[in-house]
Amino acid sequence: MKKINILLLSLIGFWSFISCGEEENPSPDLPETGTNNSISIQVYSRFNNQKLFNANDYAAVVGRIRSNQNSVVLLQRVDATTSSTEIKNPMVTIAEETEKIPLFAWTRYADTQIEGSGILVGQTITEMKSIPTSEGCCYVSVPLTVTGGNGMNFSSITFENETQLATGIAAVKANLDDKTVLIGFAAKSLQNKLKTEFSGETYRFETMESSGGNTTQFLFLLTNPKWKLQEYKETAVGTDGISCIDLKIEKL
16 A cells, blocks of 8 residues: 555644645654653553544543643544534544644544544644555554654554554564654454564563453554663543553653
8 A cells, every 4th residue: 555644633623634744943842751761651542442432521531631741642543523514523622622733543434434543742743654554454653852852753553453464564664763662552362463573672562451341452562672661550531431551661
């Protein structure tokens, strides 16, 4: 498949799909996260590949995002809905209320629903790389500047089934460098296969599972050995089954 560059931004209350653009003199809003080489990332998910919000109530998630300083926030399955006149996405409201720049990484179209995940950052974005690798699977990467002036390519991918692995793993390996920090989701049945693919001295591969019930997926962190996972913790957000994973990662 051809590589496509799609950036979904919120502009004065509505969403637009645009091709990669550039803005002069981007000025990142860098959070204070501890040491100059450590960064904080938040991930929100149900860990079962279901959409994150069952209703238009985002208060608990917004409140937690606003109360923590993070370089990146990843929200799994904040699906958009379409009509003849507009596209609606929870990321619009969440971005406005957290004062972050939103990105939407779509994975598939299903009737009037666009499945995908949202990314929130606190700095101007000039590019978003999106590589569809198979049906329902897409590798996404966004270049950022994080604390200490370090460059980071924040990346993400979700593997729902084994048929997505070959092309998805190939895309991950082709794009992995010393700036890559990849946060991904995968079906629990794929954990051993992924551990095998990303074993050895070339990779640093960490897995995390939710302690909640009715989960079918796990979270994984993939970097090269120049990054290290310092710590992570899970927090239940609200009362509707949403989990937040707070990760602290250090650039060695």
